[in-house]
Amino acid sequence: MRIDDCVHFCAPSRLIIELGYRHKLPNLLQTLGYRRGLLVTDSFFAEKTPWVSEYVTACKRLGVHVDVYAGGQPDPTTELCDRATTELRLALAGRLPDHIVSLGGGSNIDLAKALCVTLSEGRPIRDFGSGVASDAPVIDHIAVPTTAGTGSELTPGTILFDPASGIKTAVMDNRLRPVVAAIDPELTFTCPPKVTAESGIDALTHALESFVTLDSDRFDRNGSFDPGYSGRNGLTMIFARESIRLAVAYLLRCYENGNDVQARVGMCYASVYAAMSYGSAGLNAVHGIAYGVAALTHQSHGATNAVVLPYAIDALRESRHTELLEVAQMFGIEDDDEVRAVGELPRKLRELVGKLGIPTDLNAFGIPQQSLNHLLIDSLSVTRLAKAFPVGNIEESYAQIIDNAWRGGLRDEKTEKRTAA
Numbered sequence: 001m002r003i004d005d006c007v008h009f010c011a012p013s014r015l016i017i018e019l020g021y022r023h024k025l026p027n028l029l030q031t032l033g034y035r036r037g038l039l040v041t042d043s044f045f046a047e048k049t050p051w052v053s054e055y056v057t058a059c060k061r062l063g064v065h066v067d068v069y070a071g072g073q074p075d076p077t078t079e080l081c082d083r084a085t086t087e088l089r090l091a092l093a094g095r096l097p098d099h100i101v102s103l104g105g106g107s108n109i110d111l112a113k114a115l116c117v118t119l120s121e122g123r124p125i126r127d128f129g130s131g132v133a134s135d136a137p138v139i140d141h142i143a144v145p146t147t148a149g150t151g152s153e154l155t156p157g158t159i160l161f162d163p164a165s166g167i168k169t170a171v172m173d174n175r176l177r178p179v180v181a182a183i184d185p186e187l188t189f190t191c192p193p194k195v196t197a198e199s200g201i202d203a204l205t206h207a208l209e210s211f212v213t214l215d216s217d218r219f220d221r222n223g224s225f226d227p228g229y230s231g232r233n234g235l236t237m238i239f240a241r242e243s244i245r246l247a248v249a250y251l252l253r254c255y256e257n258g259n260d261v262q263a264r265v266g267m268c269y270a271s272v273y274a275a276m277s278y279g280s281a282g283l284n285a286v287h288g289i290a291y292g293v294a295a296l297t298h299q300s301h302g303a304t305n306a307v308v309l310p311y312a313i314d315a316l317r318e319s320r321h322t323e324l325l326e327v328a329q330m331f332g333i334e335d336d337d338e339v340r341a342v343g344e345l346p347r348k349l350r351e352l353v354g355k356l357g358i359p360t361d362l363n364a365f366g367i368p369q370q371s372l373n374h375l376l377i378d379s380l381s382v383t384r385l386a387k388a389f390p391v392g393n394i395e396e397s398y399a400q401i402i403d404n405a406w407r408g409g410l411r412d413e414k415t416e417k418r419t420a421a
Contacts (some may be wrong), residue, residue: 002233002234004215004217005215005216005217005233005234006217006230006231006233007230007233007234007235008221008227008230009233009235009236009280010156010174010177010279010280011177011276011279012153012154012177012179012180012181013179013180014028014180015154015181015183015272016028016181016182016183017183017185017268017269017272018184019184019185019186019265020186021182021183021184022051022054022055022144022182022186023054023058025055025101025142025144025182026055026058026059026062026064027062028182029059029062029064029099030059030062030063030064034099035063035064035098036095036096036097036098036099037059037065037066037067037097037098037100037101038067038068038069038088038097038099038100038101038115038119039055039056039066039067039069039100039101040069040072040100040101040103040104040108040111040112040115041068041069041070041102041103041104042070042072042073042104042107042108043070043071045070045104045146046068046070047070051187052070052103056068066101067091067092067097069088069115071084071087072104072107072108073107074107074300075161075298075301076107076110076111076114076160076161077160077161077162077163078124078125078160078161078162078163078164078169079163080160081114081115081118081160082118082124082125084111084115085115085118085119085122085124088115089119089122092119096119096139097119097139098139099140099141099142100112100115100139100140100141100142101141101142101143102141102143102153102178103144103146104146105145105146105147105150105195105199106145106147106149106151106199106202106301109143109145109150109152109153109178110158110159111158111160112141113141113152113158113171113176113178114158115139116138116139116140116141116176117132117136117138117139117171117176120136120137120139125160125171126162126169128171128173129169129171131172131173132173132175138173138176140179141176141177141178141179142178142179142180142182143178143181144182144183144184144187145183145187145271146187146191147188147191147199148188148191148196148199148200148203148264148270148271149198149199149200149203149267149302150199150202150203150271150275151202151203151206151271151272151274151275151278153178153181153183153275154177154178154275154276154279155177155275155278155279156172156173156174156175156176156177156228156279157170157171157172157173157176157228158170158176161294161295166295166378167291167295167378167381167382168291168294168382170384172228172229173228174226174228177279181272183268183272185261185265185268188264188267188268189258189259189261190258191258192258193255193258193357194357196254196255196258196267197251197255197356197358198300198301198302198303198356198358199271199302200247200255200267200270200271200302201251201303201305201306201352201356202302202305202306203247203251203267203270203274204244204251204270204274204309205286205287205305205306205309206271206274206275206277206278206283207239207243207244207247207270207273207274207277207278208244208286208313208327209278209283209285209287210232210236210274210277210278210281210282210283211232211277211323212232212316212320212323212324213231213232213281213283213284213388213390214231214232214282214284214388214389214390215232215233215390216230216231216232216233216281217231218231219231219282219388228282229278229280229281229282229384229388230280230281230282231281231282231388232277232281232282233280233281235280236276236277236278236280236281237281239273239274239276239277240273240278241326241330242269243269243270243271243272243273243274243277244327244330245330246266246267246269246270247267247274248330248331250262250263250266250267250270251267251270251352252352252356254266254267255355255356282384282385282388283385284385284386284388284389284390285308285385285386285389285397285401286305286308286309286312287305287382287385288380288382288385288386288398289308289375289379289401289402289405290304290305290307290308291304291378291382292375292376292378292379292382293307293308293362293365293367293375295378296365296367296371296374296375297366302358303358303359306353306358307353307359307360307361307362307364307365307405308401308405309349309353310346310349310353310410311346311401311402311404311405311410312389312401313345313346313349314346314401314410314411315391315397315400315401316391317339317343317411319391319392320390321338321339321342324345325338325341325342327345328341328342328344328345328348329341331345333345343412346410347410350410360408361405361406361407361408362405362406363406363407363408364408367406372402372403372406375402376398376399376402379398379402380394380395380398
């Protein structure tokens with residue numbers, strides 16, 4: 001317990017984790033009274049796996065009608081959402097679904113979240129950038145993730161890339177949290193190593209960021225009485241700790257052997273616990289800078305988080321010494337000198353990123369040195385994340401993180417600057 005906490009915790013109405021649960025989902029939907037659904041997925045799951053046809057057939061037997069939209073894409077854009085809204089409203093001819101099921105990774109889940117608002121309203125997703133009106137109808141969402149890492153199945157936001165601005169934009173509202181998060185670890189068993197690595201490091205990033213983010217009694221809720229994110233508290237930190245512990249134990253194992261069932265299930269729990277933490281506590285610098293990196297490089301969300309993570313944690317060695325010492329111990333760092341132990345943690349994280357086959361510096365992503373100031377401006381523009389970074393001078397800290405991440409050197413390492421690419 002932390003006496004100064006201002007806890008505002010939200011979660012799905014139903015959280016289900018069970019091997020093979022996808023086969024039971026149609027029965028649950030019928031039990032909950034749903035009769036007309038929309039399945040949002042992509043062409044891979046619709047054409048290369050039996051999951052979509054099995055689901056549609058099972059629902060039909062139970063009297064639940066299902067329309068399928070298989071136009072999901074990695075890093076969905078506002079344009080994709082608007083196009084899907086127009087196409088679906090025309091195809092559905094006024095018969096809106098009473099629920100939407102998303103199947104896939106975070107991209108498909110985020111697209112489905114956006115459609116939960118735009119389908120009923122018939123308006124562009126940009127219209128909801130400043131919030132969803134309290135009287136706006138939001139379609140119920142049932143999320144079925146196929147990766148262990150996104151956590152989007154438990155969170156209040158949808159993140160879409162806006163080609164007009166060149167950055168990722170967020171729509172936040174607690175009604176965008178899926179009413180059911182159905183995690184079937186079997187769906188992750190066929191994830192290739194690259195997806196396993198990038199989604200898994202995303203889960204670890206969620207846990208670490210939310211573990212060290214701004215405290216709930218200092219968090220700026222912008223006057224909202226129902227904030228999506230509200231800062232860390234004793235409850236979110238419990239989930240973050242367990243997520244970190246599981247990721248340390250299972251992420252590399254899962255990457256090296258995708259057939260390791262215990263590791264696969266362990267990473268599903270790591271992802272869920274991380275989302276239970278950051279879904280209320282919020283995130284900060286890693287994601288804020290990673291959004292800018294993604295805009296410049298179009299690399300995956302997990303990879304852009306991974307390359308920033310060691311350097312952002314390095315910047316918190318003083319302000320979050322106690323928490324990072326605890327994390328260092330989870331990583332097996334043993335040193336009687338606490339300062340040295342905390343200093344070793346960013347190196348361990350960078351080492352893990354490299355072992356997962358992800359670049360450990362921004363230069364390796366092809367970002368030239370002359371783009372770093374532009375990256376800094378873009379990163380700071382995501383103010384909801386920047387404000388939550390617990391340092392004295394946020395702009396100065398961001399600049400140092402970006403510089404260190406570009407040259408691949410931590411604060412106490414002497415690394416020669418690379419020439420601009």
